[in-house]
Amino acid sequence: MAEPIINLTRGMPPPDVFPTEDLIRCAEAALRRDPDVLLQYGRSPGYGPLREWLGQRYGVGADQILIGNSSLEIFSFATQTLLRPGDRAFVESPSYDRTIALLRRAGAQVVGIPLEGEGGLNVAVLEEELKRGVPALMYLITDFHNPTGTTTSLEKRGRLADLAEEHGFWIVEDSPYRLLRYGGQDVPTLWSLAPARVLHVSSFSKLLAPGLRLGYVVGPVEAIATLAEWAVDSYIGPVLPTQGMVYEYCRQGLLQPNIERLKEVYRPRLQTALSALQRHLPRATWTHPEGGFYIGVTLPEGNDMTSLRAQAEEVGLKLSDGRGFFAHAADGDRFLRIPFCSVTPEEIEEGMMRLARLL
Amino acid sequence: MAEPIINLTRGMPPPDVFPTEDLIRCAEAALRRDPDVLLQYGRSPGYGPLREWLGQRYGVGADQILIGNSSLEIFSFATQTLLRPGDRAFVESPSYDRTIALLRRAGAQVVGIPLEGEGGLNVAVLEEELKRGVPALMYLITDFHNPTGTTTSLEKRGRLADLAEEHGFWIVEDSPYRLLRYGGQDVPTLWSLAPARVLHVSSFSKLLAPGLRLGYVVGPVEAIATLAEWAVDSYIGPVLPTQGMVYEYCRQGLLQPNIERLKEVYRPRLQTALSALQRHLPRATWTHPEGGFYIGVTLPEGNDMTSLRAQAEEVGLKLSDGRGFFAHAADGDRFLRIPFCSVTPEEIEEGMMRLARLL
Numbered sequence: 001m002a003e004p005i006i007n008l009t010r011g012m013p014p015p016d017v018f019p020t021e022d023l024i025r026c027a028e029a030a031l032r033r034d035p036d037v038l039l040q041y042g043r044s045p046g047y048g049p050l051r052e053w054l055g056q057r058y059g060v061g062a063d064q065i066l067i068g069n070s071s072l073e074i075f076s077f078a079t080q081t082l083l084r085p086g087d088r089a090f091v092e093s094p095s096y097d098r099t100i101a102l103l104r105r106a107g108a109q110v111v112g113i114p115l116e117g118e119g120g121l122n123v124a125v126l127e128e129e130l131k132r133g134v135p136a137l138m139y140l141i142t143d144f145h146n147p148t149g150t151t152t153s154l155e156k157r158g159r160l161a162d163l164a165e166e167h168g169f170w171i172v173e174d175s176p177y178r179l180l181r182y183g184g185q186d187v188p189t190l191w192s193l194a195p196a197r198v199l200h201v202s203s204f205s206k207l208l209a210p211g212l213r214l215g216y217v218v219g220p221v222e223a224i225a226t227l228a229e230w231a232v233d234s235y236i237g238p239v240l241p242t243q244g245m246v247y248e249y250c251r252q253g254l255l256q257p258n259i260e261r262l263k264e265v266y267r268p269r270l271q272t273a274l275s276a277l278q279r280h281l282p283r284a285t286w287t288h289p290e291g292g293f294y295i296g297v298t299l300p301e302g303n304d305m306t307s308l309r310a311q312a313e314e315v316g317l318k319l320s321d322g323r324g325f326f327a328h329a330a331d332g333d334r335f336l337r338i339p340f341c342s343v344t345p346e347e348i349e350e351g352m353m354r355l356a357r358l359l
Numbered sequence: 360m361a362e363p364i365i366n367l368t369r370g371m372p373p374p375d376v377f378p379t380e381d382l383i384r385c386a387e388a389a390l391r392r393d394p395d396v397l398l399q400y401g402r403s404p405g406y407g408p409l410r411e412w413l414g415q416r417y418g419v420g421a422d423q424i425l426i427g428n429s430s431l432e433i434f435s436f437a438t439q440t441l442l443r444p445g446d447r448a449f450v451e452s453p454s455y456d457r458t459i460a461l462l463r464r465a466g467a468q469v470v471g472i473p474l475e476g477e478g479g480l481n482v483a484v485l486e487e488e489l490k491r492g493v494p495a496l497m498y499l500i501t502d503f504h505n506p507t508g509t510t511t512s513l514e515k516r517g518r519l520a521d522l523a524e525e526h527g528f529w530i531v532e533d534s535p536y537r538l539l540r541y542g543g544q545d546v547p548t549l550w551s552l553a554p555a556r557v558l559h560v561s562s563f564s565k566l567l568a569p570g571l572r573l574g575y576v577v578g579p580v581e582a583i584a585t586l587a588e589w590a591v592d593s594y595i596g597p598v599l600p601t602q603g604m605v606y607e608y609c610r611q612g613l614l615q616p617n618i619e620r621l622k623e624v625y626r627p628r629l630q631t632a633l634s635a636l637q638r639h640l641p642r643a644t645w646t647h648p649e650g651g652f653y654i655g656v657t658l659p660e661g662n663d664m665t666s667l668r669a670q671a672e673e674v675g676l677k678l679s680d681g682r683g684f685f686a687h688a689a690d691g692d693r694f695l696r697i698p699f700c701s702v703t704p705e706e707i708e709e710g711m712m713r714l715a716r717l718l
Contacts, residue, residue: 015395023398027386027600036374039382039568069428069572073594101592209398211599213428233460235432239598240570241386 006351007318010342011146011293017265018209019258023245026252030244038244042237045228046216050247058200058218066224068231069238071203071215072098075172077230078137078199078217079106082170087136090129092121094296094325094332096146096174099139111135112327115145118287120152123159130167137170142190144177144292147325147337151290154187161194168197170223175202177292179259182267184290196220204246206293207259212242265341270295272345273338276352281359286338297336303359304333317354365710366677369701370505370652376624377568378617382604385611389603397603401596404587405575409606417559417577425583427590428597430562430574431457434531436589437496437558437576438465441529446495449488451480453655453684453691455505455533458498470494471686474504477646479511482518489526496529501549503536503651506684506696510649513546520553527556529582534561536651538618541626543649555579563605565652566618571601624700629654631704632697635711640718645697656695662718663692676713 031038038047045051046067055062068074083089085107091100093112103110111129116122120142140160142152152160164171173190191200203215217227231238249255273295277286283300299308305321312319322335340348390397397406404410405426414421427433442448444466450459452471462469470488475481479501499519501511511519523530532549550559562574576586590597608614632654636645642659658667664680671678681694699707 012400015399018394018398020390020394020398023600024387024390027390028383031379031383031386035377035379037570039377039379039570040374041371041564041569069598070594076593098592098595105592205400210400211396211398211596213594213596213598233457233464234435235429235572236457237570237572239428239572239601241382241604242598242600245600 003316005316005318006343006347006354008338008343008351009318009320011337011339012210012342013206013262014342017262019249019254022249022254022258023209026248026254027241027245030248031241034244038240040240042240043232044237045224045231046238047240047243047247050243050250053247053250054216054218060218061221063221064218064224065216066219066227066231067214067216067238067243069215069235070213071174071176071201071205071217072102073213074201074215074217074227075099075139075174076102076106077227077234078170078172079103079108081226081230083108083136088133090126090135090138091327092140092145093327094147094322094335095139095327096141097324099174100325100327103139108136110327112331115148115150118150120150120156123156126160126163130163134167135169137172138164139172139174140190141174141177143175143187144180144289144294145296146177146292147294147320147322147335148296149287149289149292149294150296151187152190157187157190157193160190161197164194164197171198173198173200175200176206178202179207180263180266180293181291182263182270191218199223207255207262208246208249212246213239214242214246266293269340269343269345269348273340273348273352276349277338280352280356283359293339293341295338295340297338299334299336300359301334308358311358312355315354315358317351317358319355362675364675364677365702365706365713367697367702367710368677368679370696370698371569371701372565372621373701376621378608378613381608381613381617382568385607385613386600386604389607390600392607393603397599399599401599402591403596404583404590405597406599406602406606409602409609412606412609413575413577419577420580422580423577423583424575425578425586425590426573426575426597426602428574428594429572430533430535430560430564430576431461432572433560433574433576433586434458434498434533435461435465436586436593437529437531438462438467440585440589442467442495447492449485449494449497450686451499451504452686453506453681453694454498454686455500456683458533459684459686462498467495469686471690474507474509477509479509479515482515485519485522489522493526494528496531497523498531498533499549500533500536502534502546503539503648503653504655505536505651506653506679506681506694507655508646508648508651508653509655510546511549516546516549516552519549520556523553523556530557532557532559534559535565537561538566539622539625539652540650541622541629550577558582566614566621567605567608571605572598573601573605625652628699628702628704628707632699632707632711635708636697639711639715642718652698652700654697654699656697658693658695659718660693667717670717671714674713674717676710678714
């Protein structure tokens with residue numbers, strides 16, 4: 001009998017953490033209180049009360065918040081309004097594969113700036129690339145990076161903020177994992193360091209449920225107005241009943257306890273994964289994330305993605321192709337993203353054992 | 360004391376028709392039955408059971424259905440996948456203003472084909488334009504047209520189907536009002552006449568509630584797959600809890616009774632509007648819709664939009680600028696769209712009286 005398949009490709013929460021009953025109650029309360037708004041056309045950048053709530057959380061006015069149908073789509077609107085075909089766009093190397101794809105779809109020339117160590121990208125390389133040409137925008141995942149799990153240091157955030165202001169380019173700071181910190185100390189957001197140059201993007205996908213597709217962006221009033229105009233032209237208004245549901249959830253004070261509950265589920269999974277790597281893959285190197293969803297593993301020399309994934313498939317282990325995360329694909333030939341939240345500690349342990357036998 | 364404002368700009372249902380309590384019950388039932396799908400990432404063209412349900416309704420497989428966050432956004436995906444900048448796109452003249460805007464955003468050269476009488480566009484002009492250059496796509500609202508309320512005749516649908524097949528261009532048939540027929544007989548959809556060349560787009564905005572932003576498209580398997588790929592790249596998956604809610608509503612057999620209830624509300628509003636036009640605006644001409652949301656009025660010569668709207672504002676009457684509905688704006692200088700569903704019969708009567716005093 002075949003062993004159960006272990007899937008290490010999924011950057012998604014396990015469904016058993018969804019607070020379904022609370023969400024049902026919140027949907028009911030929201031729709032009953034405000035049906036004329038939530039069920040009607042809303043030619044606006046999101047449900048007003050939720051924009052207000054988010055604005056208070058970030059210490060800004062609601063006019064600095066746009067809520068859309070996923071942070072990814074908000075990023076796609078940013079590529080369409082901030083970029084022209086042929087413009088340069090900088091990303092960390094590696095970075096989120098879907099973002100790289102959207103930048104290319106918008107016609108951008110995507111330049112990967114390598115990460116170094118665990119503190120974020122190589123600023124010297126960034127400065128060299130800026131001499132070759134200032135990008136229209138730079139995309140960064142500053143907290144618990146996807147796919148490596150690393151967090152940009154405060155020092156590097158300061159340099160990035162200075163460079164964006166000095167050269168006049170936009171930074172999109174994608175921050176869906178920031179509140180899922182299992183150890184260590186918060187670092188100030190890049191947005192807080194350069195609020196005139198940073199669009200801070202986040203979502204409820206990792207804190208509540210991805211199916212809501214509820215993403216948002218915090219930024220300067222004029223930049224938000226430009227994104228809002230593009231959004232209204234695209235779909236008139238975003239889906240509203242789910243925004244009402246999430247507003248009610250937040251208003252009732254349920255978000256923070258849910259985040260604490262998620263941390264209790266995910267923290268031991270991170271610990272198990274790090275310990276299993278230590279025991280089973282001593283010749284590999286890996287990152288030591290303090291939060292989020294991923295560990296980035298660099299396999300020993302002599303391995304390559306194509307044969308490894310085929311062999312893994314044979315022993316019931318599904319792996320992501322590391323090359324998809326790199327602007328220059330070949331750079332990812334020994335890179336493995338380990339998503340530790342979507343699997344149980346037992347599955348992580350078993351997955352690392354199977355992987356070790358292949359290397 | 361100022362008289363109450365009468366707003367004749369809104370192409371939206373009045374909020375008092377929303378079946379709020381049924382929708383609340385359906386959200387609860389759907390989320391409780393299928394939380395692992397509705398709250399999770401769904402890298403798919405919509406919620407599977409709703410695609411199946413719609414497929415059965417149209418007599419096609421689920422692989423011919425894509426559900427998205429509004430039919431407008433689906434149209435925007437169509438412009439991005441079917442059109443290249445500089446391509447020609449044909450629309451009826453007048454047509455839906457937001458569609459014209461999206462075509463222009465995609466870089467299309469928009470050509471308006473005039474409507475003639477109440478049976479649809481002027482086919483002779485269309486044939487002349489085809490000689491000048493075949494469009495990448497043609498956008499039509501065949502049933503209860505926005506903004507004129509007219510319905511394309513079967514004969515013209517047949518000619519359109521033939522021409523699309525002969526010249527090899529796509530037709531997007533936008534059909535949100537089709538099921539809101541208050542009199543007369545259904546005409547077969549253009550899609551049913553040329554299924555290989557037509558993308559039939561519709562939504563639940565007018566049948567249930569616009570805030571759901573639940574639109575869909577029926578088309579050939581390959582065209583749907585292309586749109587689905589673009590959609591997944593844009594937002595991974597659409598908002599799902601609302602799709603679950605609507606599926607449950609349909610599954611319970613609530614949609615058809617709701618449509619019948621809406622017809623009972625809207626039919627007398629259409630009759631009142633037609634009668635008020637007859638009594639108060641004898642020198643204007645107007646269409647005689649058998650369904651939908653709009654009557655198209657052509658004002659007597661000597662009127663123009665800029666001064667009329669300013670004067671109307673002074674007597675508490677808000678009017679849409681007719682020029683926005685025409686590819687060539689000046690053609691709409693005497694055109695008025697009367698949306699009769701969003702206002703009560705008393706408001707329609709009063710609105711037409713105020714309008715008559717201005718002309």
